[in-house]
Amino acid sequence: MSREQRRPNPIQWIGYVFGRRLPDSMIDWVRNDLTGKHAAARHILRGLIPFTPLFAAFLLFPGELWLRGSMVLLALLLALFYTAAFMPMNRAHRLAKHGLPADLESPERTHRRAQERATYAAQHPH
Template identity: 45%
Template sequence: MERPDPVRWLWYAFGGGLPARCRTWVLHDLTCRTWPLRHTLRGLVQVAPVVAVLLLIVPGSLPIRAASVTAGLLLGLLYSAAYQDEITEHRVAKAGYPVGTARRVRDQAHAVEREAQAERYAQIWRQAPTAPTSPISERPE
């Protein structure tokens, strides 16, 4: 697994494709345990130049510019998080894998953990119901 150099990583962060030799690294990047954090980091790298321009060039007081940039940044991160699955699948396809590969790899990696969670849930919440006791049926006649 060959990791891209910093310049190629920046290209990758902005949506560019990587050489075929980095193909397995791309799959790792999009399926490892920290993939949502990596996705967020790529999004922050993408907006960093815009943030710098807005903070340095747009006229107005610094607190207002900072608040505006922060609000825009949060909105951008919200959209990025909402579409992170689709974005990662697009990146996987750019690397030459079939669409759906990232989801399949992540699901296989966590299959045992999910099965254990489902079993715990079933033991706690799916127990056989006990016969209800009704205060009406306990009244003497």
């Protein structure tokens, strides 16, 4: 029996973290991952995974533990900054790579935006 996979296995997820495309059977998972609840937190976590070998290497440097910890903290802060700063572009790229519209939003955000437009139109008629 051939059951389509709905979630990536650990190897597929690691490939996804590094930019690989997942199979079409997982498109709903990708949509939820990039636009669902807690998508920003998942993006930050996904963005930090590739830096873990660097963090581990910094801990192996010679010197005091506080100095090595400071190196890891500085690298972590820089990684967080760049991961957050490039979140919209990375999200759009991942969506497009999986055949979804690059400007796809979560259903909650779409509903909120429609409500804001309706409120504005009601307050400012032509």
